[in-house]
Amino acid sequence: MSEFPDSASSPPSTVPVPPKRGTALRHRLAELRGPVPAKAMDARSLAALAVNPGCGRRALLDGAGVDKGAVAERLGAPAVSGQSQFAIVRGHAFEARVKRDGGAELLRLAHERLDPSAPAPGPDTARMPPLSAAGGQEARVARTALALREAAAAPGVWTLLDHPMLSLDVAGTPAFLEPDAVVVHPDGRWSVVEIKSFPMIDGSAEPAKVGAAARQAAVYVLALERVAARLDPAPEVDHRALLVCPKDFSNLPAAAPVDLRKQLSVTRRQLARLTRVEEIAAVLPEGATFDAEQSPGSLGAAVEAVPAAYAPECLSACELAFHCRARAREQGAVTAIGRSVRGELGGLTTVDAVLAAAAGQAGDPADPTVAALRRAAALRDEALGAVPGPARGSVLC
Known part of the structure; x- marks a missing residue:
């Protein structure tokens, strides 16, 4: 007896066949993009991915072929870029x-x-x-x-x-x-x-x-x-x-x-990483899209649902950089200062946390980062204490 059923005599199977992964991925990216054609990627846009490889927001939007310039324009933070x-x-x-x-x-x-x-x-x-x-x-x-x-x-x-x-x-x-x-x-x-x-x-x-x-x-x-x-x-x-x-x-x-x-x-x-954008897309609420024709509130909510990793280098490489910079500053994220600073500060991810640790109001004194911040704050106070009153005020301005 053959191990394969006779397709002519057997009823059609009612078990749904899952789509191939590539087809499912393209369908999911099309849903995220909305009713607009995908923006083709060129060497310049692909090269820009390497500027900030840890940014899930850019990976998802680029993988879906979203026009980030149109999204930034709709969110009120248009990019200023391009050659003369x-x-x-x-x-x-x-x-x-x-x-x-x-x-x-x-x-x-x-x-x-x-x-x-x-x-x-x-x-x-x-x-x-x-x-x-x-x-x-x-x-x-x-x-x-x-x-x-x-x-x-x-x-x-x-x-x-x-x-x-x-x-x-x-x-x-x-x-x-x-x-x-x-x-x-x-x-x-x-x-x-x-x-x-x-x-x-x-x-x-x-x-x-x-x-x-x-x-x-x-x-x-x-x-x-x-x-x-x-x-x-x-x-x-x-x-x-x-x-x-x-x-x-x-x-x-x-x-x-x-x-x-x-x-x-x-x-x-x-x-x-772009081939795994469905993992990044999983954090989005149901029905969310990056269609720039929707209301700024809905579009902004969809964009903010995807984690970003803003760094000053993004300003020369990503159309959403001004929007992400504004959000990073609102949140007091140290990434807005620069990647090197972020790397030095370890688990202290906000400016408020850094200032609190330096002032002795938070943080473990045994943590080398906290100890270095407190030492730097003490040296600053010592240096400013030697400056006469008016001059000291001018230093702080």
Whole structure:
């Protein structure tokens, strides 16, 4: 007797079949988003996840494709962000200069800064295959994968892909990514190139801007690793990116390798966390959505139901930063001062708790944090006590 029932003679089963996890997740995220299309994530928004990986609010809203800018506008705390038109035009002009003549200068910089032991690129050992923009994003992703496969099968040649299209799965939805360039080395290795318009002075650039570029490049590397994994043998994807910027205050290009291992680790963890957003969504009241068309009160209640982890760094990376900062200040949270301060204060999470511990009104004296606060308060009182009355008042103002 067969262990499988005969579907022709058996009555249909009345036991409901649970939906696959991916389908259930997408359905839940659509419910949270409301009757609006999902906002597609790009490399910049994915990179911003690494700025504050502990924020459940950002993870949930980004995973659901919610337009955080519209939500912030509805809550009365619109974001002030974005590049100036002048900076965008200047960036496009610099990128065009770097890539002219078939990318000869860009390949020279890649050889010099990433792979000096390889043969130098020349007319017979370098190529820049055209990548058509026709056919939509999926078609561009397929053409990029084909170009990378062909480059991997042509050892000894430098290949430069100008604005390839990659994809990365984010909470069950593909995010389409467009790096400035990808270089395929003569040994088959793949490297991401980031071209920025901020200057590199005496061989170094502003750390905050380099960090932002590194987080963005790490997203591209993760997407490239997905493409490489489908090839046999899988090409190596360099954990370094080539950062190209104007040299000093000129329009000449300068380049430096940027190690992405830290950014790759953080971004991998955050993307994995986005696949578990249903756990974060479980704290929401029934029927709550992030539809920006609902009343500010209902929208605010839904947003506040999801725990946030505000830090000053959010101001440059998240559209909801001003709203979250206002709430953190209302609650007296020490995170509004900065992550480093929050880390030093241990279990003291509010300014009131810190002041009470410093004044000896609360806290365990054996706690090193409390002892340090009381010592600091005593030193402050001692220093201010040596100042004459009027001067002391001015210090406290």
